[in-house]
Amino acid sequence: MAHSTWLYQMRDIKFQIKEWLPLEEKLLSLDAYKDYYGIDDIDNFLDVNFKVCRDVMCPANKDADEPGATFVGGNEHAVVTPDSFKNVYKTIQDAELGQQFGFRGEGKIPLVWYAPILEMQSGASPSIVMFWCLTQGATTVLQDYGTQKQKDVFLEKMLAGQWCGTMGLTEPGAGSEVGALASKAFPTDKPHIYKMKGTKCFITSGDHDLAENIIHLMLAKTPGAAEGTAGISLFIVPKFWVDPDTGEMGAWNDVTSVGIEHKMGIHGSSTLTLAMGENDNCYG
Numbered sequence: 001m002a003h004s005t006w007l008y009q010m011r012d013i014k015f016q017i018k019e020w021l022p023l024e025e026k027l028l029s030l031d032a033y034k035d036y037y038g039i040d041d042i043d044n045f046l047d048v049n050f051k052v053c054r055d056v057m058c059p060a061n062k063d064a065d066e067p068g069a070t071f072v073g074g075n076e077h078a079v080v081t082p083d084s085f086k087n088v089y090k091t092i093q094d095a096e097l098g099q100q101f102g103f104r105g106e107g108k109i110p111l112v113w114y115a116p117i118l119e120m121q122s123g124a125s126p127s128i129v130m131f132w133c134l135t136q137g138a139t140t141v142l143q144d145y146g147t148q149k150q151k152d153v154f155l156e157k158m159l160a161g162q163w164c165g166t167m168g169l170t171e172p173g174a175g176s177e178v179g180a181l182a183s184k185a186f187p188t189d190k191p192h193i194y195k196m197k198g199t200k201c202f203i204t205s206g207d208h209d210l211a212e213n214i215i216h217l218m219l220a221k222t223p224g225a226a227e228g229t230a231g232i233s234l235f236i237v238p239k240f241w242v243d244p245d246t247g248e249m250g251a252w253n254d255v256t257s258v259g260i261e262h263k264m265g266i267h268g269s270s271t272l273t274l275a276m277g278e279n280d281n282c283y284g
C-alpha cells in the first residue's frame with residue numbers, strides 16, 4: 001500500500017471516544033485508570049499511532065507482498081522478515097503501541113482506546129500487525145489462567161515484545177473440530193513438565209526473526225484424556241527452552257518449522273506448520 005493511499009479519519013474516531021462515549025464519567029473513573037489517564041490522553045496515543053502507521057508501517061507494507069515472509073528453514077529463525085518489518089516492530093515496541101505492550105497491570109490503557117489503534121495498524125499493514133496480535137492473545141491467556149510462576153517467568157518479556165507468542169490449536173485433522181486433535185503430552189518424572197509430540201498447522205507467527213524467543217501455547221491431550229474437547233489441555237511450549245525456575249533461555253526445544261503457507265493478501269504474515277518432538281526432545 002502506497003504511503004499516500006492510507007487515509008484515516010481521526011476526527012471521527014476522536015468524536016466517538018471523547019465526545020460520544022461517557023468515558024470520563026464511567027471508564028476513566030475506575031481504579032485501574034483514574035490515577036493514570038484523563039480523557040485528553042487519548043489524543044496522544046492516537047496521534048502517535050497515526051504517525052507510526054503513516055510513516056513507518058504503510059511504507060513497509062509493500063515488502064509484505066514482495067518479498068513477504070521468507071521460509072529458509074532451520075532451528076534458529078526458519079522465517080526471515082524484511083528489514084522494514086524489523087524497523088516497524090521496534091518502533092511499535094518502543095512506542096508501546098502493541099496491545100500487550102500497554103497491558104502491564106497498573107497503568108494499562110483501556111481496551112476501548114486500543115480498538116482504533118489496532119484498526120489503524122491493521123489498515124496500514126494487515127500482515128505486519130499479526131506479529132504482535134498473536135502475542136497479545138497468548139499474554140492474555142497467561143494473565144488470566146497462568147500460575148504465578150508461569151506469569152513470573154514468561155509475562156514480562158512477552159509484554160515487552162522481547163519474546164513473542166502464538167496460539168497452537170489447529171492440526172491437519174482438527175480444524176473446526178478441535179476436539180479431534182492428535183497432539184500428545186506425556187508426563188515426565190519432573191513435576192509439571194511434559195514431553196510433547198504432534199503437528200500443528202496454520203500457526204500465525206509460528207516462527208520469525210523479530211523476537212529472540214517464541215512462546216507457543218499448544219493444545220494437546222495427555223494419555224487417557226477424555227474424547228473430544230473435554231480432554232484438551234493447554235501447554236506452554238517455548239521455541240527455545242525456558243528454565244521454569246530461573247526464566248533463563250536455553251537450547252532449541254525441538255519445535256520444527258516444517259513449512260509456510262502462502263496466502264493472498266497477507267503474504268508477509270508467517271503462517272506455519274510446526275512439528276513438536278521430531279527428535280523426541282520437545283517439552284512443555
Ligand SMILES: Cc1cc2nc3c(=O)[nH]c(=O)nc-3n(C[C@H](O)[C@H](O)[C@H](O)COP(=O)(O)OP(=O)(O)OC[C@H]3O[C@@H](n4cnc5c(N)ncnc54)[C@H](O)[C@@H]3O)c2cc1C
Pocket residue numbers: 134166167168169170174175176177201202203204205263271
Ligand atoms: C491465515 C490463517 C491463520 C491462522 N492462524 C491460526 C493460528 O494462529 N492458530 C491456529 O491454531 N489456527 C490458525 N488458523 C487455522 C484456523 O483456525 C482453521 O483454519 C479453522 O479452525 C478451520 O479449520 P480448517 O481450515 O481445518 O477447516 P475445516 O474445519 O476443515 O472446515 C472447512 C469448511 O467446512 C465447514 N465446516 C466444518 N465443520 C462443519 C460442521 N460441523 N458443520 C458445517 N460446516 C462445517 C467450515 O465452516 C469450513 O467452511 C489459521 C488459518 C488461517 C487461514
